Amino acid sequence: MLLEFQRDFAAFLLRAAAPPPAIGRAPGEAVRFDVYRHNFTGNIVGALSGAYPGLHRALGDAPFGALAAAFAAASPPAEADLHRYGEDFARHVAQAMPEPVWLADLARLDWAFSCALHAPDAPALSLEALAEALRTRDDTQDLVLRAHPSLRLLTLAHPVRALREALLAEDDAAALDAIRDVAATGERLAVLRGTAGMTALTLAPAALRLATELAGGVALDAALAEEADGEALRLFLDHGMFSEAEVT
Amino acid sequence: MSGQGPIPAVAGLGLRFAHLGEVIATDAAIPFVEVHGENHLSGPAGVALEVIRRDRAVSLHCVGLSLGSAQGLDDAHLQRLAELARRVEPALVSEHLAWNAVDHAHLADLLPLPLNRESLDVVCRNVERMQEAFGRTILVENPATYVQFPQSDIPEGAFMDELCRRTGCGMLCDVANIVVAAHNHGWDARAHLASFPAWAIGEYHLAGHERADGLLIDTHDRDISIATWELFDEALASIGPRPALAERDRAIPGFAAMLTEMALVQAHLDRAEQRRAA
Numbered sequence: 371m372l373l374e375f376q377r378d379f380a381a382f383l384l385r386a387a388a389p390p391p392a393i394g395r396a397p398g399e400a401v402r403f404d405v406y407r408h409n410f411t412g413n414i415v416g417a418l419s420g421a422y423p424g425l426h427r428a429l430g431d432a433p434f435g436a437l438a439a440a441f442a443a444a445s446p447p448a449e450a451d452l453h454r455y456g457e458d459f460a461r462h463v464a465q466a467m468p469e470p471v472w473l474a475d476l477a478r479l480d481w482a483f484s485c486a487l488h489a490p491d492a493p494a495l496s497l498e499a500l501a502e503a504l505r506t507r508d509d510t511q512d513l514v515l516r517a518h519p520s521l522r523l524l525t526l527a528h529p530v531r532a533l534r535e536a537l538l539a540e541d542d543a544a545a546l547d548a549i550r551d552v553a554a555t556g557e558r559l560a561v562l563r564g565t566a567g568m569t570a571l572t573l574a575p576a577a578l579r580l581a582t583e584l585a586g587g588v589a590l591d592a593a594l595a596e597e598a599d600g601e602a603l604r605l606f607l608d609h610g611m612f613s614e615a616e617v618t
Numbered sequence: 619m620s621g622q623g624p625i626p627a628v629a630g631l632g633l634r635f636a637h638l639g640e641v642i643a644t645d646a647a648i649p650f651v652e653v654h655g656e657n658h659l660s661g662p663a664g665v666a667l668e669v670i671r672r673d674r675a676v677s678l679h680c681v682g683l684s685l686g687s688a689q690g691l692d693d694a695h696l697q698r699l700a701e702l703a704r705r706v707e708p709a710l711v712s713e714h715l716a717w718n719a720v721d722h723a724h725l726a727d728l729l730p731l732p733l734n735r736e737s738l739d740v741v742c743r744n745v746e747r748m749q750e751a752f753g754r755t756i757l758v759e760n761p762a763t764y765v766q767f768p769q770s771d772i773p774e775g776a777f778m779d780e781l782c783r784r785t786g787c788g789m790l791c792d793v794a795n796i797v798v799a800a801h802n803h804g805w806d807a808r809a810h811l812a813s814f815p816a817w818a819i820g821e822y823h824l825a826g827h828e829r830a831d832g833l834l835i836d837t838h839d840r841d842i843s844i845a846t847w848e849l850f851d852e853a854l855a856s857i858g859p860r861p862a863l864a865e866r867d868r869a870i871p872g873f874a875a876m877l878t879e880m881a882l883v884q885a886h887l888d889r890a891e892q893r894r895a896a
Binding site: 371372373375376377379380383384390399401402403405406409410413414417446447448449450451452453487488489490491563 | 656657659660661662664665682683684686687688689692694695698717718719720721722723724725726727729730731732736737740764765767769802831832833835
């Protein structure tokens with residue numbers, strides 16, 4: 371009985387046309403049940419706003435709220451930790467609002483920041499520690515770098531980093547300038563919670579390839595043989611993109 | 619799990635993300651902080667809590683375990699919270715007499731339960747499972763409610779009493795939730811307070827509420843109402859002092875205002891102590 375009751379209640383929360391789960395005792399039942407629907411929607415919109423602050427600012431309260439509520443009804447959270455909720459929201463936004471074209475990329479960048487912010491903590495592998503690991507091993511062929519848990523590598527069709535920064539700073543003039551620039555070529559970013567806090571590093575194509583290979587578990591020797599970019603590796607380590615070096 | 623030891627009957631701080639840095643930096647006397655466990659499972663907030671717990675007692679208040687779920691607890695979420703508790707060793711752990719998960723959908727609110735034998739068995743089973751995972755007893759909070767169900771045939775006070783007796787858990791008495799539910803259902807708030815198992819109450823909560831469409835809504839976004847302060851005083855006189863705090867979850871004021879609100883709660887505790895001593 372309780373299970374059926376809870377399924378009915380969930381249907382009521384998720385589907386606007388669904389009836390309340392049971393006939394209540396007091397008059398004005400619809401208003402009372404609506405408190406729960408309002409709380410559910412408000413909490414979901416709040417959670418998605420926390421994860422997608424740039425998108426929220428770009429769209430404004432009402433359009434963002436409507437998109438978030440529709441997403442919640444179709445894809446309610448699958449786990450209790452709402453910080454992990456909303457990965458598919460960027461895709462939902464792209465389908466629901468194909469224009470402006472940069473909107474979905476802005477959502478992807480927001481989500482990368484949210485994932486980086488809530489990722490587990492880990493130490494940063496320093497250049498000195500890596501040099502020591504290389505110095506003390508005869509054979510470095512199997513040395514791999516473990517990516518920091520917060521690292522997210524992104525290739526965006528539209529350069530939205532400056533736009534997001536302007537939106538979060540509530541700098542409308544800068545946001546308009548950034549929107550004018552989003553027709554330019556895309557950008558490649560490493561988003562992480564690194565040695566300088568929350569960071570989005572712009573990467574050259576070769577640096578992104580190197581970072582992708584290293585984060586994917588390709589051995590350091592092999593990755594550098596293909597992309598012999600010592601400066602990029604120094605940049606990665608300076609910002610804490612990797613947490614340890616280990617032999618596989 | 620040994621925990622941090624009991625918290626005396628003092629006012630604590632309901633700690634939210636915006637004030638983590640200030641709590642770490644301040645010299646102000648804050649006897650304990652209470653956090654939502656779900657907000658500290660990872661990332662900088664998790665690290666900050668481990669720093670804070672070195673100097674201050676911590677109360678871990680969970681909101682997503684869904685003790686009323688007919689399908690039982692989400693094992694992965696339970697283990698993540700239990701692991702957090704192993705790191706933090708909180709002095710208190712609490713959850714709600716509510717549910718929010720069914721068929722793998724988490725509904726992001728504290729939803730009401732019909733109170734009857736079936737739901738009592740479900741909640742007892744889930745509380746026992748949570749206590750087993752945490753290796754300690756917990757407190758269960760009475761919720762703010764807006765509806766009642768024809769399937770309910772056990773009063774909330776009797777439900778809580780039997781829950782505490784069967785599982786060994788305690789009760790977190792949210793005074794504001796009593797005010798809200800009593801207004802919404804036409805109950806006598808003092809009689810409802812008196813129906814709870816005083817012997818099991820281990821903590822008090824207070825918070826502000828909104829009035830809308832003839833209902834009181836538990837919003838945690840404003841000052842505590844006079845009715846809630848009065849019922850808190852009644853609880854302190856009839857049940858006795860316990861650790862207590864004011865909750866804010868929306869329109870969160872600055873850190874200084876949070877400390878002022880904590881001091882107000884402490885003033886009520888002090889006055890109750892003086893009356894008991896007189």
